């Protein structure tokens with residue numbers, strides 16, 4: 199079995215260096231190990247860049263969290279005082295002014311929803327539980343439970359098939375990932391066309407793949423690139439409600455688990471297949487990261 203080891207040593211001048219060692223056993227014709235071939239690289243510079251990136255990412259996330267958290271309070275004041283003023287003036291308002299109040303309050307409420315979604319987004323990987331061995335099938339069942347009212351209102355169906363292995367993941371994040379993808383698959387369809395959604399799980403080696411297939415409105419190929427960005431929406435709010443954070447959240451969850459996410463669609467009107475792949479065991483469970491100093 200190949201072995202990877204990352205460790206720190208202290209050089210002769212007292213400076214710490216990070217080394218990465220990869221070892222492969224050499225065997226004779228009977229399969230007995232006769233020697234070990236090992237290559238060791240000095241990765242101190244790469245480690246310093248990675249640490250700096252981690253630090254600045256953590257700072258950015260803290261910043262996003264603080265902004266979204268602290269902005270809600272003054273915004274709530276705007277909404278409540280606008281509502282109070284509207285009530286106080288109720289007898290004196292003409293139709294136009296009443297509509298202006300409606301737009302102002304509606305805008306403030308929508309901003310609050312966007313901030314809440316952003317808060318949720320900034321929490322991924324920070325405020326969620328640690329990764330443990332979980333049953334992926336339980337995560338999909340939980341997601342479906344949350345979506346029961348939306349599914350019943352749509353008159354459609356969701357079919358779950360394939361393999362749903364156990365894997366090392368955050369149960370809460372996996373459930374939210376599935377919930378967002380299935381929620382979109384239920385939502386983005388023509389009004390006269392009840393959604394038919396298929397959720398298929400499969401396992402190949404150390405990789406767990408899920409496909410969420412719908413027969414809905416589909417996606418134009420030139421729009422696919424921006425779908426996973428925060429606040430990126432292809433449809434107007436009057437046609438489909440939403441804050442445009444769901445897929446960005448999905449991407450962040452998948453990245454937090456060292457996986458990939460994407461979508462295939464033959465174009466508008468041809469449905470979509472959103473997919474993601476996660477490692478069943480994260481790489482450091484296989485290779486191990488050790489600090490010997």
Ligand SMILES: Nc1ncnc2c1ncn2[C@@H]1O[C@H](COP(=O)(O)OP(=O)(O)OP(=O)(O)O)[C@@H](O)[C@H]1O
Pocket residue numbers: 315378382383386412414415416417425430431432433439440441442443444445446469470
């Ligand atoms: N299954 C789908 N079929 C067609 N278009 C989709 C599908 N899923 C997502 N989209 C498009 O991608 C956009 C972004 O989706 P995303 O889930 O991030 O946001 P949302 O659904 O608008 O809001 P929310 O934050 O409430 O999920 C959507 O507005 C829609 O235009």
Ligand SMILES: [Mg+2]
Pocket residue numbers: 378381382440444445
């Ligand atoms: Mg969505």
